[in-house]
Amino acid sequence: MHVLLCEDDDLIASGIVAGLDAQGLTVDRVATASSARAMLSAAHFDVMILDLGLPDEDGLKLLRQIRQQGVEIPVLILTARDTVTDRVDGLQAGADDYLLKPFDLRELSARLHTLVRRMAGRSVNVIEHGVLSYDPSSRETRLAGQPVDLSRREQALLQALLNNSGRVLSGEQLKDCVYGFGDEVESNALNVHIHHLRRKLGGRIIETVRGLGYRLGPAGHDSEPTP
Structure with a gap:
């Protein structure tokens, strides 16, 4: 599985990359919305992990834009924004899943596998x-x-x-x-x-x-x- 990670916090990003790499996933990390756009246009990814508090623009803006452009990559929002309104806004903007920080890497990995499974039209993991x-x-x-x-x-x-x-x-x-x-x-x-x-x-x-x-x-x- 090829994962695009859009996360500006170096410590969190390094932990995600190391943890997912240990589970056999390939992760490319970017820290800005503009870099994420460039990566999405340059390579194929199976799933995207998106932080909302990016330094150049809000992650929801990026998400809405790529959905308007017809980009169908499954997107998991990973954020500290924990209100019901935040979750609803994220899902309505086009996110496929929403996970709060702090999080467990095992749960993150399981959610990514589930998103890719659904994208492939399968109801079971195997x-x-x-x-x-x-x-x-x-x-x-x-x-x-x-x-x-x-x-x-x-x-x-x-x-x-x-x-x-x-x-x-x-x-x-x-x-x-x-x-x-x-x-x-x-x-x-x-x-x-x-x-x-x-x-x-x-x-x-x-x-x-x-x-x-x-x-x-x-x-x-x-x-x-x-x-």
């Missing part, structure tokens, strides 16, 4: 695809009931494909799902991850669509790791 299952919260992958050890990048790639079943994703879209904005990415890195997933989960797990990108393979019942 994603099933034929004999393959993946739990984004526990990061557990199983093939025909047997656990499969995937690296963090492989998990992110698999989740991106599972969340977009039937859609063709370009190489750049997949890189945005797997890597942070500032990560150094070697030219063949994505191909290496795809090769490893095919080796571990079966050659048909990822289909190459020539000239366009990649998509999730058919949900067959005979998937076997590639020797």
Whole structure:
């Protein structure tokens, strides 16, 4: 999961980044509304954490603007504004969830997973695809009931494909799902991850669509790791 964190408090932001990173999430942090706009236009994110008290403008203004522009990214407001009116204003501005500071990182992570799950149209956390299952919260992958050890990048790639079943994703879209904005990415890195997933989960797990990108393979019942 690729998270955009818009939080101007360095201490809070560093704690969120470290905590979510430890749970396998990729987090890019910005401190201003203008930087958030730039990031949203430059890369793909699965979910956004938005503080309201930003130094250049109120977070609600940013939220209303991106919704007016048709940006559908799930947004969780993370703020100390705790009145009912504040919560109603945030939700009516286009937020999908509202969490008060101070907060527990486990709850924040669970709420993010729930937002992404709903965005993908799923009612349960575990994603099933034929004999393959993946739990984004526990990061557990199983093939025909047997656990499969995937690296963090492989998990992110698999989740991106599972969340977009039937859609063709370009190489750049997949890189945005797997890597942070500032990560150094070697030219063949994505191909290496795809090769490893095919080796571990079966050659048909990822289909190459020539000239366009990649998509999730058919949900067959005979998937076997590639020797």
